[in-house]
Each structure stands twice: as structure tokens, then as C-alpha cells.
Amino acid sequence: MIDIPHAEHQIHCVTNFQDLVSTPFSGVINAICWTRKLPGDFSEIVNKVELNGxxxxxxxxxxxxxxxxxxxxxxxxILLNDLKxxxxxxxxxxLNVISYYHRDNTYPFFPTDVYSFHVDRSPIPIDTFLCTYHGESSEILPNSQGKKKVLIPAIRDELKKLYHGEDEGFESFLSENFFDLHYQAEPDARPISLGLGNLWRLAVDHPESQVPPCLHRAPKERSGQNRLLMIC
Structure with a gap:
């Protein structure tokens, strides 16, 4: 079972796939978890796949x-059934075997890669599904424990130095470059590991969403251990 701090009410746990996809997000609930303890050796699959990058x-x-x-x-x-x-x-x-993700070093003070807490955005109603079967698992951050980076004065000032257009176009600049999707954890933040085998549904930032989007990030991979992740 996943270890969920008692004070965090944004996560709702279910016991089957139908409830995972049909339970509505509401109030502060923006992450739904089908908790599972899976049998089988997923490391064998990771080790037998021919890697290409x-x-x-x-x-x-x-x-x-x-x-x-x-x-x-x-x-x-199990993998085939989840895909189905x-x-x-x-x-x-x-379904991916991940050695590591590309690191964004374009702006050292503001990386926009998936190792940074971020939200997903879509122009249409959609959810993010993910499950880690092997390796380090993804993390989510309670919305109350994260602050949008573009609202932090020191970071915002640095971003303004990068922008050379009219003042009214600054917010569009932030959106077009995905800066506004990223969050900084508060000093006392307690990220929540999504665990192995659990299938998650996370709220996305889209025009019809009734809840805040879920803050999440990829983990730092353990040296020599690849991850097996299903995501959509």
C-alpha cells in the first residue's frame, strides 16, 4: 500500500480500474490511485529489452x-492487461524503459525538464495516467506545498531579463516556453512517492478542469537501475 500522510486529502484511493477512471476529481482531490501489490518479475523484462538510447x-x-x-x-x-x-x-x-531523461540546462536558474515539479497542460479534457513497475517511482507534491516559480520575485526578475518584448506579451512568453508549468517545493515540503505497481490518474490543467492540476516530477534514477514506466 502507498504511504499517504494523514493530512493530505488530495489523493483518493480505489481498488479497481473502473473506479480509477470513473471517480471524478472534486474539491482538492486531483490524484486517484489504484493501489496494487503486483506479482511477477518486472526486472527480468527490463534486463531483456534491447535498449536504444x-x-x-x-x-x-x-x-x-x-x-x-x-x-x-x-x-x-500484467503489462499487457494494463495496456489493454x-x-x-x-x-x-x-511502456518505456528509462535510463534517464534529458536534462534542461538552457537556463540554469530555471530547468524545465521532468525532474522539476510541474503540471501537465492540455487544450482538451484529458488525464495523465502513469505506473512505475520497476526502479525509482515518480513523486507528487501537495499543491499547498508548492509555489509557481514564475510568481517568485527573484525568478520572475531573471525571466524578465530573458524577455525582450512588450510588457503585455510577458505572460504569453512564460506560457509558450512552459515556464508557468513549473513549481518550487516549499522548504518543509513532503513529496509523496507514487510507489511501485500503483496505477495513478492525475489531474491536468485544461479549460474544463474543476480542480487544481497535480504537481509531479520524475525521480532521480538510482545508478545502474533502469525504470519501467507506463504513461499516457
Missing amino acids: NITAIGQEELCELQLSEQGQLARD LLTAHGASPI
Whole structure:
């Protein structure tokens, strides 16, 4: 089971896929978790996939062709079923083996890569689904424990130095460069690990959303250990 601090009410836990996709976000609830303790050896799948860069997508055909032990087959069956459930729901899940993500060093004072707490944005109603099966798991941050970076005076001043247009275009500049999606954790913040095997649905910033978008980030990978992540 996932360790959720008692004071955090933004997370709602369910016990099946149907409840995961049908339970509405409301009030401060912007993260829904199908808590699971999965059988099988997911590390075997990670170790047998032929890597082609820092992020390797695994197609269903390749997954089915892997020669696996009984425990590896159990893990594969779970992956195939999760892919099937999410696809039937209308999502487009991608299964990745991740060595590391690209680091953004364009502006050292303001990285915009996925290791920074951020929200997802969409022009249409949509949710983010993700599950870590092996390796370090993603984290979310209670909205009350994060502050939008573009509202922090020192950071905002630095961003204004990068911008050379009219004052009325500054907010558009922040949005077009994704600066306004990123958050800084408060000094006493307590990020929540999403755990292994749990399938999550996170609220996205879109025009029809009734709740704040969920703040989340990718973890720093453990040296020598690749992650197995499904996301859509």
C-alpha cells in the first residue's frame, strides 16, 4: 500500500480500474490511485529489452516475443492487461524503459525538464495516467506545498531579463516556453512517492478542469537501475 500522510486529502484511493477512471476529481482531490501489490518479475523484462538510447519504448509485439521465466511471464501479463485497459478507455499508453531523461540546462536558474515539479497542460479534457513497475517511482507534491516559480520575485526578475518584448506579451512568453508549468517545493515540503505497481490518474490543467492540476516530477534514477514506466 502507498504511504499517504494523514493530512493530505488530495489523493483518493480505489481498488479497481473502473473506479480509477470513473471517480471524478472534486474539491482538492486531483490524484486517484489504484493501489496494487503486483506479482511477477518486472526486472527480468527490463534486463531483456534491447535498449536504444536513454529511453526505450517497448511495443506489444516485442513484449510478447521476450523469452521469460514464469515470474517474468506474470509481469508481462500484467503489462499487457494494463495496456489493454488503458487503450480501451481511449488513452494511448506507452511502456518505456528509462535510463534517464534529458536534462534542461538552457537556463540554469530555471530547468524545465521532468525532474522539476510541474503540471501537465492540455487544450482538451484529458488525464495523465502513469505506473512505475520497476526502479525509482515518480513523486507528487501537495499543491499547498508548492509555489509557481514564475510568481517568485527573484525568478520572475531573471525571466524578465530573458524577455525582450512588450510588457503585455510577458505572460504569453512564460506560457509558450512552459515556464508557468513549473513549481518550487516549499522548504518543509513532503513529496509523496507514487510507489511501485500503483496505477495513478492525475489531474491536468485544461479549460474544463474543476480542480487544481497535480504537481509531479520524475525521480532521480538510482545508478545502474533502469525504470519501467507506463504513461499516457
